[in-house]
Amino acid sequence: MESLDFSLDDLSIGEERNSERNINWRGQVGDDTVVYKSKNLLAERRRRHKLKARLLELRGLVPNITNMNRATIIVDAITYIQKLQKDVRDLGDQLLEMEAILEEESKAWKTEGIGAAEEMKKWGIKVTLFLINSYNLHSHTHTTEITVNHIDADNLWMKIILEKKRGACTKLMEAMSVVGFEFTDTSVTTSKGAYLITSCLVGIRGRMLAADQVRELLMDIIRSI
Amino acid sequence: MESLDFSLDDLSIGEERNSERNINWRGQVGDDTVVYKSKNLLAERRRRHKLKARLLELRGLVPNITNMNRATIIVDAITYIQKLQKDVRDLGDQLLEMEAILEEESKAWKTEGIGAAEEMKKWGIKVTLFLINSYNLHSHTHTTEITVNHIDADNLWMKIILEKKRGACTKLMEAMSVVGFEFTDTSVTTSKGAYLITSCLVGIRGRMLAADQVRELLMDIIRSI
DNA sequence: GTTGACACGTGAGGC
DNA sequence: TGCCTCACGTGTCAA
Numbered sequence: 001m002e003s004l005d006f007s008l009d010d011l012s013i014g015e016e017r018n019s020e021r022n023i024n025w026r027g028q029v030g031d032d033t034v035v036y037k038s039k040n041l042l043a044e045r046r047r048r049h050k051l052k053a054r055l056l057e058l059r060g061l062v063p064n065i066t067n068m069n070r071a072t073i074i075v076d077a078i079t080y081i082q083k084l085q086k087d088v089r090d091l092g093d094q095l096l097e098m099e100a101i102l103e104e105e106s107k108a109w110k111t112e113g114i115g116a117a118e119e120m121k122k123w124g125i126k127v128t129l130f131l132i133n134s135y136n137l138h139s140h141t142h143t144t145e146i147t148v149n150h151i152d153a154d155n156l157w158m159k160i161i162l163e164k165k166r167g168a169c170t171k172l173m174e175a176m177s178v179v180g181f182e183f184t185d186t187s188v189t190t191s192k193g194a195y196l197i198t199s200c201l202v203g204i205r206g207r208m209l210a211a212d213q214v215r216e217l218l219m220d221i222i223r224s225i
Numbered sequence: 226m227e228s229l230d231f232s233l234d235d236l237s238i239g240e241e242r243n244s245e246r247n248i249n250w251r252g253q254v255g256d257d258t259v260v261y262k263s264k265n266l267l268a269e270r271r272r273r274h275k276l277k278a279r280l281l282e283l284r285g286l287v288p289n290i291t292n293m294n295r296a297t298i299i300v301d302a303i304t305y306i307q308k309l310q311k312d313v314r315d316l317g318d319q320l321l322e323m324e325a326i327l328e329e330e331s332k333a334w335k336t337e338g339i340g341a342a343e344e345m346k347k348w349g350i351k352v353t354l355f356l357i358n359s360y361n362l363h364s365h366t367h368t369t370e371i372t373v374n375h376i377d378a379d380n381l382w383m384k385i386i387l388e389k390k391r392g393a394c395t396k397l398m399e400a401m402s403v404v405g406f407e408f409t410d411t412s413v414t415t416s417k418g419a420y421l422i423t424s425c426l427v428g429i430r431g432r433m434l435a436a437d438q439v440r441e442l443l444m445d446i447i448r449s450i
Numbered sequence: 451g452t453t454g455a456c457a458c459g460t461g462a463g464g465c
Numbered sequence: 466t467g468c469c470t471c472a473c474g475t476g477t478c479a480a
Contacts, residue, residue, distance in 0.1 A: 074279040
């Protein structure tokens with residue numbers, strides 16, 4: 001359609017003079033020189049140059065240069081943008097994952113308290129030991145009460161009410177550490193010959209036992225003390 | 226439009242053959258029909274359409290669309306690529322930083338408290354702690370704060386903010402127990418490289434030292450750790 | 451009426 | 466040679 005119109009227009013223009021707007025006229029100068037006149041000739045030239053400059057600028061941004069062609073420049077830019085978008089997505093995911101890990105670690109730091117697992121366990125033991133030492137009564141374990149609840153996948157909250165017995169808590173902590181548990185945010189209170197121990201239990205990541213199992217474990221340990 | 230063009234071109238091409246290379250000539254067919262002849266007319270048209278398609282595809286990738294212009298499409302693509310590059314850079318930096326932190330934490334985990342002071346500073350813990358304990362006495366290290374108050378004749382209340390260090394708390398407790406003190410109602414919290422220990426100190430009856438003396442004792446112990 | 455943007459056909463030049 | 470790419474001038478349409 002357009003080409004048909006153009007051809008007709010060109011025919012008319014070439015053949016006869018037209019005074020319409022955007023008047024471009026081809027004046028015959030002399031015998032063989034044809035002078036082209038168009039009002040937007042210069043503007044069009046500027047536009048073309050600008051576009052070319054933009055394209056070159058775009059090409060300068062793309063590291064993977066396969067060709068100088070206009071089409072390939074754009075294609076390269078497209079693939080580059082896609083790669084960048086993918087990179088951003090991947091990096092964002094990775095960063096989120098890292099943040100989650102950091103958050104978890106920071107949580108672990110906060111709850112765990114003592115840096116090394118061993119240290120923490122010893123720390124808990126010491127606390128318990130001192131509490132034990134502060135009261136040197138002997139008794140049996142028939143008043144032991146143990147509560148274990150899940151906080152999340154890797155953390156348990158436990159409460160133990162335990163009759164005072166020398167070294168009991170130490171051994172408890174040591175035994176728990178042996179099987180991979182650590183005590184964090186431990187609080188020990190003594191009252192009327194009993195310990196009240198509340199603590200967060202941090203298990204080995206991904207290998208946390210069920211609360212009931214931990215409770216049984218604690219029971220066994222206390223029984224063996 | 227396009228199909229019409231193509232058909233027209235095909236028609237024109239089919240009508241007459243020209244053997245000149247790239248030479249297009251306008252032949253009069255009949256009385257008023259002018260047939261344009263160029264061998265690359267169709268190819269050029271394809272090329273233009275392909276370029277346009279690429280541009281549209283590029284535009285489809287860029288979220289910030291200001292205009293449909295060819296130039297603005299490219300400009301938008303340029304700015305978008307720059308933004309993406311910046312994002313990638315920033316995310317990479319952030320990720321590197323995160324990895325460094327993780328590395329540091331794991332190192333600190335391994336070396337157990339060597340970098341605790343730096344970590345405390347890094348997290349701004351020291352400032353907070355000093356603000357909290359600014360009225361307290363200073364010990365030999367910047368990051369240790371000790372407060373000791375009398376509760377009654379046989380009991381002291383103490384608070385220690387201590388840089389995390391392997392075995393520090395253990396040794397502290399052991400040393401205190403050696404000289405006849407016991408810890409009761411102890412709470413230990415660790416956060417970002419610091420211990421916060423609050424405890425009641427029970428001394429041997431009738432031999433309780435003054436609070437200052439206990440504080441000095443604690444400082445000596447900590448200093449020796 | 452002017453301006454900007456487009457598509458078009460075409461010639462030139464590079465593999 | 467043919468194919469491909471580009472720049473150019475131009476007509477047309479919309480703002």
